[in-house]
Amino acid sequence: MKNTVHVQRAIHKMTQADLSVAIGVSRQTINSIEKNRYVPSTVLALKIAQLFKVAVEDVFELDEND
Amino acid sequence: MKTSFLKSFCEYEKKGGAFPFISYKFKWIGFIIAITAVAALLSVKILEILQAEFYKQLFMHVILIGLFIVVIAKDKNEDERINKLRYRAFAFAFVLGTAMILLMPLAAMCLDALAGRLPLEWEQDQSIFFIMSSFLFYYLMYFQIFKRQL
Numbered sequence: 001m002k003n004t005v006h007v008q009r010a011i012h013k014m015t016q017a018d019l020s021v022a023i024g025v026s027r028q029t030i031n032s033i034e035k036n037r038y039v040p041s042t043v044l045a046l047k048i049a050q051l052f053k054v055a056v057e058d059v060f061e062l063d064e065n066d
Numbered sequence: 067m068k069t070s071f072l073k074s075f076c077e078y079e080k081k082g083g084a085f086p087f088i089s090y091k092f093k094w095i096g097f098i099i100a101i102t103a104v105a106a107l108l109s110v111k112i113l114e115i116l117q118a119e120f121y122k123q124l125f126m127h128v129i130l131i132g133l134f135i136v137v138i139a140k141d142k143n144e145d146e147r148i149n150k151l152r153y154r155a156f157a158f159a160f161v162l163g164t165a166m167i168l169l170m171p172l173a174a175m176c177l178d179a180l181a182g183r184l185p186l187e188w189e190q191d192q193s194i195f196f197i198m199s200s201f202l203f204y205y206l207m208y209f210q211i212f213k214r215q216l
Contacts, residue, residue: 024145025143025146026143027143028213029147037216038150043146
């Protein structure tokens with residue numbers, strides 16, 4: 001699954017640490033999500049989308065391997 | 067009664083459950099206990115003391131207790147990713163530990179046969195220390211690898 005978390009973060013001028021505090025996970029988890037090493041749960045994906053005020057599909061997208 | 071207990075237990079697990087049971091600081095306490103017990107075990111082997119076998123068994127057991135405390139302690143940054151990695155490490159440790167316990171006597175027997183050491187004997191270390199330490203070490207190893215790589 002591809003994601004644009006780092007783009008959304010840049011738009012909202014947030015660091016990985018800011019985002020991790022805002023959604024209640026560790027900075028390492030944000031780093032893993034951005035590097036496509038970890039696929040977040042639905043709850044976490046919804047939290048991220050809600051924080052950036054966009055639809056989940058705008059942040060997370062299925063790729064050809066899914 | 068039983069069904070309602072199971073139902074509330076499952077509900078509790080769905081909300082996150084009780085595991086890991088104890089706080090992060092116990093991870094260090096567990097490590098200190100395990101390392102101290104290893105040092106004590108080595109000193110028993112080096113020094114000639116009375117009841118050496120008793121102390122050897124005792125310190126081996128204390129090593130397991132220390133490692134178990136490390137395993138059940140929370141991580142520094144406990145979140146859904148760490149939880150997922152923990153359960154994956156448990157699964158790997160269980161499969162690898164079981165495979166090793168099952169395959170080791172066969173491997174030893176094959177090596178004996180190839181080396182011509184006859185008659186063949188069934189050699190299996192079934193001590194609690196061997197089995198438990200395999201599972202605990204494999205879990206800790208996989209958990210650290212997953213945390214760094216995933």
